[in-house]
Amino acid sequence: MRTLTIEPLTKEAFAPFGDVIETDGSDHFMINNGSTMRFHKLATVETATPEDKAIISIFRADAQDMPLTVSMLERHPLGSQAFIPLLGNPFLIVVAPLGDEPVSGLVRAFVTNGRQGINYHRGVWHHPVLTIEKRDDFLVVDRSGTGNNCDEHFFKEDERLILAPHQ
Template sequence: MPSVHEVTIEPLTEEAFAPFGQIIAAKDRPPDFRTESGTQGWAIDFRSGKPLIMLLKTPYRGLSFTKLECHFNLTQTFLPVGGSPAVVAVAPPSPTADRKTLPAPDRIRAFLLDGTKGYA
């Protein structure tokens, strides 16, 4: 029989999200490049693969979920284009190579996306 597990929504910070990926936003460190006109940039690390850019539209479904997706040999990057807040639930990778291994419910974490930052 299915059971319900509550997950506390945490603020999205570099430190809290580090085990799951990187935050895509202006950083609290000097930029990786700067132009004479004042444009500043921080590099996004795509060294682990070739980027494929897609535009996704995800309808609001409330603050509950019934499944998590697991991506092997793939990193996804999400950037908000509408500025709307959202919540993302994540779990650490499975310690085994078995693709059917599910994360323990107590290892799932949820982060509040304020609509100004992305994540990869």
């Protein structure tokens, strides 16, 4: 099994998979009579049909034992999905490019700095949320509507990957 190299999350490296939601280097302007800086259009919510709705939820995630065997990825073909950390803790991201199935050899791993969120583009393969802390909360912006919006792919045993953040 291949051990994933964990890369620091940057806008450039993550661009094939989605948006990095952060203030650093982002467009901004003053509002509210100059008392508030608005960091504008950090990500775009994608939905498949005009009937779909963008919704906001909170996910409370428990840490998984590490090293982790990455045996599956999921995708949301009908909408994007954003994760914004609420407690300021770094978290891990495992992604693969768009395609009918994820290719094990193209899977990448990233770690946030605790002040960055991410927005997976519609259809991007990714691992379910991976917190580093024992428990963490995330603001999630995604899609509500009809139709199946979660495909799962389980890797064959010889395609599985290892995620070991403390090595």
